[in-house]
Amino acid sequence: MNRMRGLQCAIAMALVLTVIGESAAADRARGRSIAQRWCSECHVVSPGQLHASDTVPTFAQIGQAEQFDEARLSAFLAAPHHSRMPDLSLTRSEIADLVAYIKAQRP
Numbered sequence: 001m002n003r004m005r006g007l008q009c010a011i012a013m014a015l016v017l018t019v020i021g022e023s024a025a026a027d028r029a030r031g032r033s034i035a036q037r038w039c040s041e042c043h044v045v046s047p048g049q050l051h052a053s054d055t056v057p058t059f060a061q062i063g064q065a066e067q068f069d070e071a072r073l074s075a076f077l078a079a080p081h082h083s084r085m086p087d088l089s090l091t092r093s094e095i096a097d098l099v100a101y102i103k104a105q106r107p
């Protein structure tokens with residue numbers, strides 16, 4: 001009986017981990033499509049992108065920066081005042097997706 005419980009428990013855990021893994025991947029994928037739509041005019045958002053403004057940091061540079069910090073990045077994207085960066089009125093979930101995407105560019 002106990003063994004059966006253990007097995008059920010392991011299966012449940014595996015399911016939970018699968019769901020968590022998939023939702024993280026979905027966030028990144030959504031972040032990527034938002035980035036391509038809204039950010040790629042100025043930023044290089046993925047390695048394959050050839051054209052953007054050369055005075056603007058690439059997403060790889062932002063993600064790999066020593067001082068990279070998710071909370072700071074989210075706060076910046078919610079209100080990029082005092083910056084040459086435009087305020088794109090992103091929603092919280094769009095910001096979370098973008099941060100997940102930029103974070104994924106870390107080595």
Ligand code: HEC
Nearest residue numbers: 035038039041042043056057062082083084085086088098
């Ligand atoms: C119209 C051009 C433009 C668009 C569109 C744009 N950015 Fe920017 N972004 C800039 C510029 C210019 C800077 C540099 C700001 C500065 O140095 O004051 C910047 C800076 C940033 C920074 C800070 C980098 C750092 O290290 O300080 C982040 C993060 C960022 N952008 C993310 C985004 C995201 C995410 C999007 C899309 C939702 C986006 N940007 C869309 C022009 C743009």
